[in-house]
Amino acid sequence: MVHGIRVSDNTTNNMITANNIRNSGSDNGVKFETLTTGSSFNIVTANMVSNSSLSAWDPGNILLSGKVSYNSICGNVLHENNTSGIVTKSGQNSNNLISSNLIYKSSGFGSEMGIKIVNTTDSYNELFGNYVLGAGFSLGSGFSNRIASNGTNTIYLQKEKINTDRHTSGSPIQATTPRSYIFLQSLH
Numbered sequence: 583m584v585h586g587i588r589v590s591d592n593t594t595n596n597m598i599t600a601n602n603i604r605n606s607g608s609d610n611g612v613k614f615e616t617l618t619t620g621s622s623f624n625i626v627t628a629n630m631v632s633n634s635s636l637s638a639w640d641p642g643n644i645l646l647s648g649k650v651s652y653n654s655i656c657g658n659v660l661h662e663n664n665t666s667g668i669v670t671k672s673g674q675n676s677n678n679l680i681s682s683n684l685i686y687k688s689s690g691f692g693s694e695m696g697i698k699i700v701n702t703t704d705s706y707n708e709l710f711g712n713y714v715l716g717a718g719f720s721l722g723s724g725f726s727n728r729i730a731s732n733g734t735n736t737i738y739l740q741k742e743k744i745n746t747d748r749h750t751s752g753s754p755i756q757a758t759t760p761r762s763y764i765f766l767q768s769l770h
Contacts, residue, residue, distance in 0.1 A: 586611040586631065592619040598626045606634040611643040611660070620649030620674075627657045634663045642669030642698070651676045661686040666694040666725075667714065670733070673703040681710035687725055688716060696725050699733035708737040 586606040587598055593614070603611040611631030614621050631643045643663045644655055650670070655678065660667045667685035670678070685696045696714030699707055714728040729738075 586613065586634070589614045589621055589624070591616045591621070593621040594623045596624045598624065599628050601629045603629065603631045604633050606631070610634070610645045611663070613642075613645045613647065614650040614653070615645070615647045616649045618649075620651060622650070622652040624653045626653065626655045630659045630661075631663060632659075632661050634665075642666050642671070644668045646670040646675045646678060648672035649674045651678060653678045655680045655683065657682045659684045659686075663687065666698045667696045668712075669695075669698045669700065670704045670707065671698075671700040673701045675699075675701075675704045676706050678707045679710065680707065681712065683712045685712065685714045686716065694725055695730040696728045697730075699731040699736060702732055702734050704733040704736075706735050706737065707731075707733055708739075710739045 586603040586609055587601065588609070589596070589598070589612070593616075598612060611634060612626055612629060614624070626644060634643055642665065643660045644658065644667070646653070646655075646669070648671075651674070655668060660683065667687070668680055668683060680697060683697075687694075687696075696716070697709060697712060709729065709731075712729075714725065716725040
C-alpha cells in the first residue's frame with residue numbers, strides 16, 4: 583500500500599508543508615488518525631495532493647479523523663482525486679481552521695463533497711475562503727456539493743454560505759471573538 587503522510591496520536595506543533603503527494607494509492611494524501619489522545623496545533627499548508635485512488639468508504643484527501651482539534655489546514659491544492667477533498671470524521675474534531683484551499687475534481691464518485699464535516703460532535707470548525715470546483719456539481723460528475731456540514735456551530739465565510747448574527751439595536755455590532763458575519767445597516 584502506498585501512503586501519503588500519516589499523523590498519529592498525540593501529535594502537536596508540527597508543520598506539514600510544501601509536499602507534492604501524487605498517486606498515493608488507496609490511502610489519504612494527509613491523514614490525521616488519532617485513537618486516544620488527539621492531535622492539535624499542527625499546520626498543513628502549501629501541499630499538492632493529486633491522482634489518489636481512494637475509495638468512497640475511506641474519504642478525504644486531507645482527513646481529520648478523531649479528536650483532531652486546533653489545527654490549520656490552509657493553502658493546499660487538491661485535484662483529480664477520487665473522493666472528497668477535506669473531511670472530518672469519527673467525531674470530536676473541533677476548532678480547526680480550513681481556509682484558502684483549492685479543491686478541484688472533474689469526474690469520479692458523484693456523491694462526494696469538496697469539504698465534508700461528517701459528525702455532529704465536530705464543532706466550531708471554521709471554513710474560510712476555500713475554492714471548490716468540479717464539473718457540473720451533479721451526481722456522477724465531480725462533486726455533488728461544494729461543502730456539507732453536519733457539525734455543530736460550523737463557522738462559514740464562503741461565497742456559498744455566510745453566517746449572520748442577529749442584531750436588533752441601532753448601534754453597530756462589537757466583535758468580542760473572531761466570528762464570520764456581515765452587518766448590513768440602512769442608510770435611511
